[in-house]
Amino acid sequence: MNNTDLNTITQRILSSKKYRGLHPFTVERIVSQCTKRYPTKRIEKKARNLLHQVWGAYYANRPDFARLVSEIPHTSDTQHIQDYLTRILSLHASTRERIPLLDSFYSEIFQETGIPESIADYASGLNPLTLPWMHLPEDTRYTAYDIDSIQNSFIKQIFAQLPIHPRAEIRERDLAEPGTPFADVAFLFKTLPLLDHQLLDAESVISAIPCNTLVVSYPRASISGRAKGMEKNYPDRFARIAERMSLRVKLLKFSTEIVFLLDCREASSPAASGTILKSKT
Ligand SMILES: C[S@@+](CC[C@H](N)C(=O)[O-])C[C@H]1O[C@@H](n2cnc3c(N)ncnc32)[C@H](O)[C@@H]1O
Incomplete structure (x- = not known):
């Protein structure tokens, strides 16, 4: 398949109602990966199937963002702001499960890492809205x-409408995108288990994140509330990755989330271990 065909399929998918909010790099990456695995006439269907797996659950449960924006309180009262943010955080399982932890979650993490000068929050979802619970200095770059x-x-x-400090930058970026900027501390919360579906290699994704400490987390229970072996399997798999990469790991266990802190200061240069995309197996 030539580049024009790849572009045509990517643009067709991106112009659909369901996928128009997806970062174009991600759609193109998935279409391109499908070109290596499937015959030409099945590429678009396979790419849409894969995107549905990656994206379907989020799309189906999308909150009414316009209504939520209209409800932003006109206040500088910290408690009112936190009440509003908590309501939003409860709309997605990943952040909902974090709400009861917030009073100690970041203080325990930063006790290990020190207060970072810069933070990169990858695959961040609604998590930027937990910024008030990080208690960061005004000049921290998040x-x-x-x-x-x-x-x-x-x-x-x-x-833009609430006085939340420090100010946050929110950007589109796919974990497989090259040129990841350096941050003192990088978060990768509850996302590694999703990468298999996306034909991304977890170890390569981790090694392409330039930082001093990478903070990776896993949910302790599935969305339905049952553990389903997840609590053991994913962290075991992660521990093996860290061992292969010779990275020192510290484990923090919270009631709904398991957190690994990876000391990346000694890690080899980003992406040194090769391509992030999984090879055809
Ligand atoms: C399970 S949610 C976790 C959200 C957040 N990290 C948290 O724990 O609250 C996964 C998030 O990953 C994002 N995502 C999925 N694949 C991604 C990729 N390849 N690159 C960057 N973000 C991705 C999704 O849009 C979604 O917001």
Whole structure:
């Protein structure tokens, strides 16, 4: 398949109602990966199937962002702001499960890492809205990246209207995108288990994130509330990755989330271990 055909399929998918809010890099990456695996006439269907797996659950449960923006409180009262943000955080399982942890979650993490000068929050979802619970100095640079541009612009509108400090940057970025900027501390919360579906290699994604400490987390229970072996399997798999990469790991266990802190200061240069995309197996 030539580049023109690849572009045509990518543009067709991106112009559909369902996928127009997805970062174009992600759609093109998935179409391109399908070109290596499937005959030409099945590429678009396979790419849409894959995108549905990656994206379907989020799309189906999309909150009414316009209504939520209209409900942003006109206040500088910290408690009112936190009440509003908590209501938004409860709309997605990943952040909903984090709400009861917030009073100690970041203080325990930063106790290990020190107070960072810069934070990159990858595959950030709604997590930028937990910024008030990080208690960071005014000059900390916090940048959040996700492939969901509609959700990102919703979060930007909240930051534009509420006095939340430090100021956050919200950007579109796919974990497989080259040229990841350096951050003192990088978050990768509850996302590694999703990468298999996307034909991304977890180890390569981790090694392409330039930072001093990478903070990776896993949910302790599935969305339905049952553990389903997840609590053991994913962290075991992650521990093996860290061992292969010779990275020192510290484990923090919270009631709904398991957190690994990876000391990346000694890690080899980003992406040194090769391509992020999984090879055809
Ligand atoms: C399970 S949610 C976790 C959200 C957040 N990290 C948290 O724990 O609250 C996964 C997020 O990853 C994003 N995502 C999925 N694939 C991605 C990729 N390849 N690159 C960047 N973000 C991705 C999704 O849009 C979604 O917001």
